[in-house]
Structures are given as structure tokens and as C-alpha cells.
Amino acid sequence: MPFARLASATTPTCHIGLGLAAVGRPGYINLGREEDLGADRGVDALRARTHELLDAAYAQGVRYFDAARSYGRSEEFLAEWLKDRPGADDVVVGSKWGYTYTADWTTDAERHEVKDHSLAAYERQRAESEALLGGRLDLYQIHSVTPDSPALTDKELHARLAEAAAQGLTVGFSTSGPAQADAVRAALAVTVGGEPLFRTVQSTYNVLETSAGPALAEAHDAGLTVIVKEGMANGRLADPNAPEALRSVAEETGLGCDAVALAFVLRRPWAGVVLSGAATATQLASNLHAPAVDLTDDHLSRLAALTEEPHAYWERRGRLPWH
Template sequence: MDPAPLPTRLLGSAPPPVTCLGLGLAALGRPGYINLGHGQDLGAAKDVEALRTRAWAVLDAAWAAGLRYFDAARSYGRAEEFLGGWLRERGHAAAVGSKWGYTYTANWRTDAETHEVKNHTLATLERQWPETLEVLGRPDVYLIHSATLETGVLEDERVLARLAELAAEGVRVGLSTSGPGQAGTLRKALAVQVDGVNPFSVVQATWNLLEPSVGAALAEAHAAGWGVVVKEAVANGRLTSRGQVPSELADLCQELRTTPDAIALAAALAQPWADVVLSGATTVEQLQDNLAALWLTLTPEALDDLAQRPERYWGERSALAWT
């Protein structure tokens, strides 16, 4: 018998039902990623089957803990393949999100000059949607991967029309955001119209204690009925014991007898506009540490003083090495 999931809620104002904590596979689908200590987590076994086994082990642990939202992307190496295979093999039914717009180019190497290439054209969408269907199955949520104002994707009438078709077929379409301009990108997406209707209804954004600048825009999206998914809540490892933990956070860890990542995730879970907060765990042990966030109670304003200027935060993130 399957364990009981965590309590579910709608993703914004519409299905699918989701749990407050989900699992993202950015670090599980490929041998190289920018999380601190990623190479150390994987060890010497970085072939496809070793990573599949690891991904399934973390997915099994997440399922056993009650998580019922799982996130992948075309550019996460074989993450869609791993997730789709796991769902079929286990016979599980869960809410699933994926993303289009980046192509994985590292060829399973950690020392590749380029790991992924961004292209938000209709040609990429038309190529990647069938690829997702083949290996993952039909996702509940399908997002433009790291949409920005600079790519012009939110003004591309052909892309928007195709996404509107998918929305009409019952897929929740939307965008993920990155960079210091997240709020501006999201607000532009909130105003998109195709034949008088906005096809978008989900956003996945980077929000954490170091980079909370998109929070007000996320509140606006949630008030409009959008689903809100939080990614990078532990700042790619900077808000874990592997990072340079700020003294305020270290003191709270000691007081609550928990880990920095648990507090960072609990801070995201405390935001009233957050429907799902993603764990990006690479190991079962990391996931277990992350799960402690479910039993912590923080106010939405907890540790506000840790916030950095967005430009500083994103500059430091861009300097992280792929390992």
C-alpha cells in the first residue's frame, strides 16, 4: 500500500493537485550541475545507469515522504527519461512539470564548454514538445525555461499561439524565470493575451533568503489565480552547510537544532503565495535534511536581513562551476 501523501492543494486556482514540497531533477538527470559539491555527491559513478539508479532512489524516498509534484526539463540531461520511466515502472500518479527552451549539449561530460543552449523559438517548442511526450509522457505543467524580456518570447505571436493551443488542451502552460529581471518578466507575462485570453497560468521562479526580489510579483500572480512554484530555495547550495552560512542563519540553526537547508526551505514554504517549493536534493540524505522544513514554523519575514541586491546574487550564481 502506498504511503499517504502530504496534504494537497490546487496549483493556484486550478488542477493539478500538488503538495507543498516537490522534487526537482535538475541535479539528478546529468553528471554536471552548478550546485555546490555536486560532483562530490555523485562520486565516481557518473554513467547513465548510475545516475538513473540514483534518481530513482531519490524519487522513491520523495514518494515515501509524501511528495507528489515532480519537476524536470528538456535540458536536464535525461531527467525527463528518468522521471517518466520511474512513474511507469512504479505505477505512480503524480503531478508533473517540465520545461522547454534549453537544449542539453554537454554530451554527458562535466567539463563541456557549453552545457545547455537557450532558444525560445517556435522551432524549439515544436521539436521539444514531442520529445517530452515520448520520454516523460504528457506533463501537467509545461513552462518556457528561464523566460526573459531579452529573448522576446513573450512577444512571439507564433509561440504564444502554440502555447495557447496546449492550454486549450488542458496543459497548464507558463514560464520559469531567472536573473535580476525576474519581476519584470513575470509582470509582462501576466499581461499576455492571445485572442483576449492569457494562456499562462503557472510561474516557477527563483526565490530564496538571499534573492527574494520577485516576491511581490509572485504575490500578484497568485492573486490572479496562477500557480506558483519556487525553485532554488537553497541557492544552489549556498544556503546549506556547504556554503558560507550567514551568522543569523547559523544562530537559528543552532536554536532550532536543524540544518540551513531546512530553514531556507521553511522560509519559502512560509510565503503565502507559494504553492510548491522544490527540493533539489541529489542524495537521499539531502532529501531527508530538506524534509525537516515541513516541521519548522517561520514567519514570512524571517531572516529578511539576508537579502542581497539581485545583481550581486545573480553575478555570484553565474560564477558557480559546473561539477
């Protein structure tokens, strides 16, 4: 795991991180949020829930926490938690820029976030992130790079990111969409002064969507730390929505569908960190059983048969409602 701050984590669950997308704002596309969060989506309620999750994660050995400018108040909630727990200096903090949260703390906004990969957006959001997280920000990623993203060709932006890297900030990118593999390979080719710019990549990979796998293996071989998001496919791989084949494997292993789904990702030799997107402490505890799941070759074969065509997967994801 080349990202030095992550590599220094030695807890049993250091390969699982906690993502705050589901709890940093009142609306998101994860299935089951009505049951997970209930009716109270106020700022204070989600702040308390986020702090509860962070406490539970830290107590169980999780050391990587993932936020973003577009995750509502996730950076704010995380910064408050860090300030109140000075002993948690071994926590590694990652965030992302490139989307602006626009839902005004509602679940029914016409647009929940607006994408902008310009240099101006980077400078504005970097200042916003630093105002909240200060020196605790370890990793800053471009949010959801696609092959046509201007962030892949903007030389002035690359120079500014390289300056940040020279000052100690790790620079990375995340990907989304059916052409993730192309985006990863394009980003691997970005250099400044003959040196690769990016040190981490965060991509969607799960039982249903495996198309980025070969490119992520290439990124790993090139020295990048690979962070996997959406290992639960936005709740499609958790009870009660899990497909029958996954349910069957879970029953045979004696653990939950969620743990099995995350274990499938953890088995990839290139996976440095796999994110839990839990919204409750109970979900998080179940997710953290993933390293203990014993998947046989037969299990892996049955799970691999669930893979969907990438465009179909992302088209369905795009239709998930914000709630």
C-alpha cells in the same frame, strides 16, 4: 493553488516538490556535488540515484516532480520510474522547454546548454518531451524567460501554446536573472483571445534573492500557481556553506540550515510549491523537515537581513562552476 492537478494533492508535503536538475546530468552548478555524487557520473549511476530519490520522495508524500529538456536525461529517468510504478497516478509532472542540453554527458563542456525560445524549438522539444512522458506531462513551461525573451512577443508561439492548453496541458513559464520581476509582469500581460496564457510561474526566490517576491504575489493574486526554485541558492544556504545568521537560526530551531531556508520560502503566502533540489535521499529527508520549522518574527528578521542586491546575487551565481 489553482493548478488543478497540484491542488488535488493532499499529502502533508504536497507543497514541496522534487527538482531533477542536480541528478539528471553529470554536471551542474550546485555546491558540494563531489561529495553528493562521487566519481561515478555514468548514465546508469544517475538513473539509479534519480529513481532512489523519486522513491524516497513519493514515500514521504511528495507529488510534484520537475524536469526539463536541458536537465540531461531527467525526463527519461522520470518516465522510466513512472512506467515501473503504475500506482503513482497521483504524481504531477512538470517539464520545461527552451534550453537544449549540449554537454554530451560531460562535466567540462564549453557550453552545457543553449537557449532558444523560438516556435521551432518549442515544436521540437514538445515532441521530444511527449515521446518520453506521453500523457503523464501535466505542466510545460518556457525555460528561464527574461524581459527580452521573444517568447513574450511571438504571437504564433502564443497561439500554439494556447492550443496545447485547450487540449489539457497546463502552460507556464520560469524566470531567471536579476530582472525576474519584470519578466513575471510582462508574462502576466500575455493573452490569447483575451484570456491569460500562463497558469503557472516558476522563479528563483530564497533568503539571499527576494527581488521577485512582489511580482510573484501579483501572479498569485492573478490566479497563477507559483513554483519556487533554487530555494537553497545552489547550495549556498546548506551546510557547510550557510551564512552564520542562518546557522544560528537553525541551531535555535533544532533543524538543518536547509530546512530553515526552505521554511523561509514556504512562509510566503503566494508560494504554491517549493522545490527541493536534493541529490541524495538524506538531503531530501532533511529538506522535508521544512514544514515543521517554527520560525519566529525574530528569526524571519535575521534571515531577511541576508538579502543581497539582485545583480550581485546573479553575478555570483554566474560564476559558480559546473562540476
